Amino acid sequence: MKKLLILAVCSSLALTSCVSKKKFTELEAQQKQTKDLLNTATVKLNDCLSDKSGLESENNSLKSQVASLNATNGDLIKQIGNFTDLTRKGADNLEKSLESLKEKDLTIRKLQDAVTRRDSVNLALVQSLKGAIGNLDDQDIEISVEKGVVYVNISDKLLFNSGSYQVTSRAREVLGKVAKVVNNKPDFEFLVEGHTDDVPIKTSGIKDNWDLSVLRATSVVRILQNEFGVAPARMTAGGRGEYVPVASNADSDGRSKNRRTRIVVLPKIDQFYNMIEDGLKDPKIN
Template identity: 35%
Template sequence: MKSFSIPIIALAAILTQGCVSNKKYAELQSANGKLQESNTQLNQRLQASEQDLSGSKIRVKSLEEQLVAERSNLAALQAALNKCLNSSSQGNVNISKLVDEINSSNKYIQQLVNTKNKSDSLNLVLTNNLTRSLSREEMSDVDVKVLKGVVYISLSDNMLYKSGSYEISDKAGVTLSKIAKIIQDYKGYDVLIEGNTDNIPIIKPNIRNNWDLSALRASSVVQSLQTNYGVDPKRLTAGGRGEYNPIAANDTESGKSQNRRTQIIITPKLDQFMDLIGKAPEQSKP
């Protein structure tokens, strides 16, 4: 580090030139003291400046390192952004494909709904036709269901037959005549008459078991439809299922009563089925 010593040299030069007065010497001493003090201050300021310069260099280096790090981060962020944009572009393609698939699925679901609505309309047409002439009392002994275009009419044995017999009762004639009218309205339909019993064994002369009883009851209905109401026998089939097609448990009287039934199954051929679809009423829009 440099020091400032010029005032001392100047004083020595003056002293070599000759003696001076005490007053002059005191003045020179005072000036020298001031110069020494100024020199000390300048040296202190120099040291402080050099320290500040060293600190500034350190801060500059630190800032340069931060700048390099930030540039590296910026490059990484740009790369991530580019990757995200590329992925987003691919994602848009996938989303568009997914939307197309969803729309296609919704269209198919709507077709199924429309088909079901039309099928429900067909079932409503058939049910209304079959029950339009039945009284409330008759409906208590008649159960009508339409499933997939096939009509199931279930008649209780109390309404159809004499007690413990396969002979048609007098009161059944009115109901059978109304059902025969519906059967005649759809001449191309096949008609299966199916007898069913509970699980209580039959004890009657000439009736061996419930198979016999169910088949005889179905045969009685077939013959009544043919003989009394003019239904073409070529369309009719009589069958017995005995106790082996129950719709309720046989451990209660109510269940046994439900199982003792004769079912009339009216099945349209394909061309009649398609005609009915065309006649089905339009569904009201929500």
Template identity: 40%
Template sequence: MKKSFTLIALSGIIMTSCVSKKKYVALEQELQDTRSTLQRTAVEKDELEDKFAKIEARVADYNAKINSLRDESNEKMVMVDDIVAISNNSKEKMRETLTKVDPNKLQNAKTLKDSMNLAVSHNLKSSLDDSLKDDEDISINIDNTVVMISISDKMLFKTASYRVSDKANGILQKLANVINSEPSIEVMVEGHTDPRTISNAVVQDNWDLSVKRATSIVRKLQNKYNVAPEKLIASGRSSYKPLVENSSDENMAINRRTKIVLLPNMDKFFAMLSAN
């Protein structure tokens, strides 16, 4: 009886030991499987994050392309009459400017270039009015599509001289600022005299004086105020283009003047638009 009990107890211990070992092996396998699953999950997570980052980058790239195409569309050059090209943005700016132009002058604009001339001329005159409006010896007008500035000779020169006086510096500086701000214009400087004949050691006649005065202004604009020389033209008209009859000293003083003509250069203007 005692032996039987001992055998039964021993068998129980052995069986318990076998079951515990099986559970241990099973648990260890389960742990290993869990670790493998976690490892795979971590790898998959990294792969998903990498894919997501790539998708985000592609979306950002597409958005940038969309914005770029939108900007290009606004700046795209549109052909008009197979000759003139102008961007949508520039057309909007031109329309805005033309709303401020005299309607009578707009009626004479037959082509887009005419309209562009008017727009540029209007902007130039506005800039000059702001800069020179306090100078009573200066008049600014638009004739067709050019801006004309007439400056009394007493503002620029001494009597019978073609040397530019110091008091002209302020006017020429303001004028140069406007010229330099507009790459699309050329500048013609015209000298005008009254009919009284002048002849001395340095000036041959009124033709000579009018040309030398214009050349002096051109040199000053180039050398002192950095106006590009290729934009400048010097000419003299002697006494043959008076504003009023030379019937009095006052009238002759009006006719003694320097006229500065600002000419919008449409070829340069449209080349500038294309470059931008």
């Protein structure tokens, strides 16, 4: 009986041992499978963590770009505002410039009108002188307009004898015609200039060509005043000597041209300003 009990116990232990080993094998297999799954999950987790890190880095980069774009946008808005201010100021400056140009153009037109009227007066004076003197084929008399000034050039052989400052009778006739014209133009003043060549003077009582040119100019002025009634306040007498030649003194022809008396006729300065003021009142300009 005792042997049977021992046998039963041993059989039971053997059976139990067999079942546990099988289960152990199954558990071991399950453990291996679980471990594999764990390893797989770990790899995936690591991949996810890596992806997360990359996404976070990309997200930070995008945030940085957004911040940069916002800053750039703010700068652009500020620049647009500044540009708008500059454009407005530019428009104001342009308008002021246009107004200034209009004013300058108006001033130029007014001055041009005054100069045109001055030239018209000078042209009328020249025509009057030419009409009064008559024969302009005479090479001893020349009437011209230069830069708004009327000139009457009379050669010395018509006015004076050689080395003298006494006016000839023929010259008195010409001066009388000139006086008639200038007396009809009370708004004009004139300068009588004496000119000589460079040959030294040898006449007694006359120091040099300066002296001769002045004496000839004063002689003409006195004739105009005393014999033809030209107001002395309108006249100036001056001597230029040999220092303003119109030709070379190397030959007799050139010296002859340089020996001359020039009457410079010009409007009074205040009279010319009156022309400008009259132009300012012109309704066509204003």
